[in-house]
Amino acid sequence: MGKPTGFMEYKREKPHEEPPKKRIKHFGEYGERFTDEQLKVQGARCMDCGTPFCHMGIEIRGVAAGCPIQNVIPEWNDLVYRGQWKDALDRLLMTNNFPEFTGRVCPAPCESSCTLAISEPAVAIKGIERSIIDKGFEEGWITPRIPKTRTGKKIAIVGSGPAGLTAADDLNQDGHQVTVFERDDRPGGLLMYGIPSMKLDKDVVLRRVHLLSQEGIQFIVNCEIGKDRTLDELKEEFDAVILCVGAQRQRVLHLPGDDADGIIPAMTYLSSTTKSLLDGEKKAPIDVKGKHVLVIGGGDTGADCVATALRQKCKSVVQFGKHPRLGNDRDNDHMWPADPGIFKMDYAYEEAEAVTGKDPREYLIQTKRIEKDASGKVTALHTIEMDKVMGEDGFHYFREIPGSERVWLADVVFVAIGFEGIDLEVTEGTDLELSSNRIRASRTSYATNLPGVFTAGDARRGQSLVVWAIKEGKEAAQKVNTYLVKEKVAI
Structure with missing residues (x-):
């Protein structure tokens, strides 16, 4: 206290x-x-x-x-x-x-x-x-911790997001030799390219990666497992493999006109913008200056798109969410100590309100179709308002409100409706088992069906918080250490 x-x-x-x-x-x-x-x-x-x-x-x-x-x-x-x-x-x-x-x-x-x-x-x-x-x-209190002894065991970690970095850190401190493979040009995964710099400066990420390198962890970038190297090759070369590949397959719209030019996955926009900034490019690959921007999806990724578009000086920006506006006070469905589920003004919404005079969020909106011009470029979104109602079975349902149709001008539409699971390249040509587009693994040992292959983070549990990824990385590292020391693990 x-x-x-x-x-x-x-x-x-x-x-x-x-x-x-x-x-x-x-x-x-x-x-x-x-x-x-x-x-x-x-x-x-x-x-x-x-x-x-x-x-x-x-x-x-x-x-x-x-x-x-x-x-x-x-x-x-x-x-x-x-x-x-x-x-x-x-x-x-x-x-x-x-x-x-x-x-x-x-x-x-x-x-x-x-x-x-x-x-x-x-x-x-x-x-x-x-x-x-x-x-x-x-104050200089953070210094490299060099393990005093090495076990001679080698571990490959695929993916350098929070789960991969955590597992690498712990296993390196256990004395094993750790190599981290990253498909992008810089380590960090979600931390590097999924979270905008205004929330997490990339020098903060690189500072930690540099420290881990000083402590003995090897990072290999621009190497995609399943394409540049196979999982079977890693299994032969290393004593254990941990797959921390995230859940980066983005959900797509299934609407009339969804093939229009200008319909862009949110993470494509965010990652390419961050990369262009790091590379010192004068203009981002996706630049919305002077354009009407619509964001479909009411979560944090959508908010990051709003904030990024504002920095690129968009003409307007609106974010669609399918759920109602949250209340200002905790209700009976969100009793302490659970999350209160109350209305908040995230950094992006404070910025939009300061620039435009209003919160950019629209609630209970369903996009019905996408309008495009003769050249195939998106021009507008057609929407309808929804009600969220309780059915006789006790479940909530969304119901369209007749007469609430509306047309929204749009030059660019960012799709931020979540992620479906892992990119499947890493599993191709292997017998690795999946479940709901995630890597199937034991809930207690993090072991997959392939001997010596483990998984952690979003690849195992689905899209989640950075802190849950850190937890998974720590627990997976403990199980891998046990596996390497005892040469067996309970599944």
């Missing part, structure tokens, strides 16, 4: 953020860490709540409640309150390999489960976490 009466004396604060109209002029991070004084005050708000739910790490109705990697949050809150920064960093790194990532992009289920959140704004756990690790790098 922090100060015994801190939660009554101090208000929750956010770290400083650049004003929306100023930050949309660049792609740099818009948020900063807490100052040391702010950090002490915010740490002081942690209550002596007896049983901390913030680090319980479970799922309630499919939604994370508490920290999945069991960060010992009250301990490092207390340490920052007391000014013991180095000890706070050590506590944080006991459970979290990469706090600089989660402290920036995690939706913070820990805060939803904070006891203080029952009646007051939660402790600013996410901001404190980021501030601890950022101060650690600033």
Whole structure:
């Protein structure tokens, strides 16, 4: 805990953020860490709540409640309150390999489960976490940890997203020789190309990759397993293989006119924009300057498209969501300690409102067809409004509202309706078993049906949070270490 009466004396604060109209002029991070004084005050708000739910790490109705990697949050809150920064960093790194990532992009289920959140704004756990690790790098406390001994065992990890990097980190510290294969030109996977730079600066990702390299992990980029090398080849060369290939196959629209030019998968837009920035290109491959932009899909990826389009100076931007607007207060379907399921203004929506005067989101919208011109270019979307109703069977259904049809001008449409599963190239020519477009694996051992081949992260569980990927990477690493040491694993 922090100060015994801190939660009554101090208000929750956010770290400083650049004003929306100023930050949309660049792609740099818009948020900063807490100052040391702010950090002490915010740490002081942690209550002596007896049983901390913030680090319980479970799922309630499919939604994370508490920290999945069991960060010992009250301990490092207390340490920052007391000014013991180095000890706070050590506590944080006991459970979290990469706090600089989660402290920036995690939706913070820990805060939803904070006891203080029952009646007051939660402790600013996410901001404190980021501030601890950022101060650690600033002070030079983060240095390479070179394993003292090596086992002689070799491990191949396919994919360098959060699950792959976590597994690589832990197994390297166990003394094994780890090689990470990445199909893109830079390591980081989702962290590098799936999350825009304004939320996670790519120097932060490269800093960690460089540190892992110094510790002995080898990274091989521009190498796609299933195309440049086969899974069978990796099995022959390495003692174990972990597939952390993510769930990157994007869902597509199945609508009349969906073949129009200008209908673009959201991740294609985001990743190509980030790559062009890193490569120093003057113009992005997909540039929406002066164009009417529509985003289909109400989630975080859609919000990132809104923010990116604003930075490219689009003429207008609207985001369609199929669900109703969330309420301002927690309801009976979202009881503590689960996520409150309340309305929030994400960074992208704050920016859009500052520029256009309104929130870009439209709710309960169903796209019916796509209109295109004679050259095949998208020109408009035809939509209808929906009602969400409860059926007699107790399930919710969407019902069209007659007479609510509308036509929306569109020069570009970004499709952000989620992901179907893994790209199948890695499985071609193998007997690797799949389930619902994910790699089938034991829930306890992470082992696939192929001896010596394991999987973790989105490739196993489906599209999820960075913090769940870190948890999966840690658990898979433990099982692989057991497999290599004992030469067997229970399946």
